[in-house]
Amino acid sequence: MSASAIDRYLSCLAAELRKQGVFAARFMEETRGHLTDAAAAAQQRGVALDAAQQEAVRRFGDPKTVARRFAAEKNRTLHWILLAAAVTLGLAIAWVDSRPHWDDAGITAGLLLLSAGLLGLVGPRRPWLWALATGVWLPAWMPVHIFVQTHRIVLDPLLACVSLALSMAGAYAGMALRRMIVAAAA
Amino acid sequence: MQAETLKGHLDLLLLAALEPRPAHGYAIVEILRQRSSGAFDLPEGTLYPALHRIEAAGLVASRWTDDTGRRRRVYHITVKGRRSLARRQTEWRAFARAVQGVVEGIA
Numbered sequence: 001m002s003a004s005a006i007d008r009y010l011s012c013l014a015a016e017l018r019k020q021g022v023f024a025a026r027f028m029e030e031t032r033g034h035l036t037d038a039a040a041a042a043q044q045r046g047v048a049l050d051a052a053q054q055e056a057v058r059r060f061g062d063p064k065t066v067a068r069r070f071a072a073e074k075n076r077t078l079h080w081i082l083l084a085a086a087v088t089l090g091l092a093i094a095w096v097d098s099r100p101h102w103d104d105a106g107i108t109a110g111l112l113l114l115s116a117g118l119l120g121l122v123g124p125r126r127p128w129l130w131a132l133a134t135g136v137w138l139p140a141w142m143p144v145h146i147f148v149q150t151h152r153i154v155l156d157p158l159l160a161c162v163s164l165a166l167s168m169a170g171a172y173a174g175m176a177l178r179r180m181i182v183a184a185a186a
Numbered sequence: 187m188q189a190e191t192l193k194g195h196l197d198l199l200l201l202a203a204l205e206p207r208p209a210h211g212y213a214i215v216e217i218l219r220q221r222s223s224g225a226f227d228l229p230e231g232t233l234y235p236a237l238h239r240i241e242a243a244g245l246v247a248s249r250w251t252d253d254t255g256r257r258r259r260v261y262h263i264t265v266k267g268r269r270s271l272a273r274r275q276t277e278w279r280a281f282a283r284a285v286q287g288v289v290e291g292i293a
Contacts, residue, residue: 013231027234030211030259034230037212037256061229073235077242 005053006035009063016067021124021178022074023185035060075125082123086133089115090167093134094141112138112163113170120174127171135167196236197245198278199226201263201271204246208262211237237261245270 003011010032017024035056042052060066093115097108112135119130139160146154203209203217211233218226240246245267251260263271 026259027238029257030234031231033210033256033258034212034215034234037210037258038230041212041216059230061231063231065229066231069232070235070238073239076239 005050005057006032006039009035009057009060013063013067016063017070018179018182020067020071021175021182022067022071023182024070024074027070031060071125075123078123079126082119082130083133086115086119086130087137089119090134090137091141094137097138098141098145108138109162109166112166113173116167116170117174117177120171121178122174124175124178127175128168130174131164131167131171134171135164138163195278196228196233197240198271198274200233200236200240201245201267201274204261204263205268205271208260210251210258210260214261240267 010028013031014028017028035053038056038059039049039052042055043049047055093108093111096102096111102108116127116131116134119134120127123130139156142159143153143155146152199218200214203214203221209217212230214237215228215230215233218228237246237248241248241261244264246261247264248259248261251258
């Protein structure tokens with residue numbers, strides 16, 4: 001037996017929501033109820049079952065657009081909280097790394113990876129932003145710190161590349177983990 | 187009417203639709219369509235993100251019901267929602283008067 005237009009639409013919407021990394025069990029149940037009501041109303045107007053279901057899913061909107069809008073609304077407040085957290089974590093890591101007694105680059109790298117990874121896990125829609133907001137402070141802090149101490153301008157492009165690469169890797173790994181969790185939970 | 191045109195006013199429309207009585211998502215779409223004589227014909231899926239947002243803001247609340255044998259999420263306006271609706275209605279009337287005055291040239 002072939003799947004109905006409503007079932008096909010729900011599968012497609014669920015896939016789009018998983019791509020966005022959003023848990024949306026309630027929304028999916030509401031959508032099923034909505035489409036069933038809409039198809040039933042069309043049938044009452046004399047439309048055949050298949051056509052009624054197709055009309056219902058057409059009126060509901062493109063699944064990609066619906067999923068994106070749902071994810072955007074869900075993450076609107078979270079976005080600003082995560083951005084503030086990313087900047088705070090990035091500044092804290094840069095400050096700790098600039099201390100005279102601190103010489104463990106491995107721990108700094110691990111902290112960058114872990115911080116960006118957590119942010120990507122919680123907010124999988126903008127991993128690049130969390131990576132930039134976390135990783136930019138380490139290479140930005142160093143020249144300022146050295147200038148204050150020695151009045152010399154010293155730039156370290158390698159540090160900038162490594163810092164941003166680590167935070168990008170962490171944030172995208174977090175995003176991938178979130179998508180796997182959402183897919184497993186679906 | 188374009189969905190983008192409605193976007194800025196969606197919260198007001200949803201609160202106004204829920205003001206007389208609680209309703210589930212599909213019923214809200216029908217209320218908007220009927221009250222606007224079919225002009226507000228937005229992609230229905232875009233309604234739910236907005237409903238969830240105003241619920242998170244405490245303007246509406248919802249619960250599952252199965253009165254008719256089918257499980258539905260029914261939304262109702264809260265006290266905070268009614269206050270917000272009254273304020274938005276006042277702002278909207280002032281805005282509509284101002285726009286009409288400019289567009290129609292009414293003093």
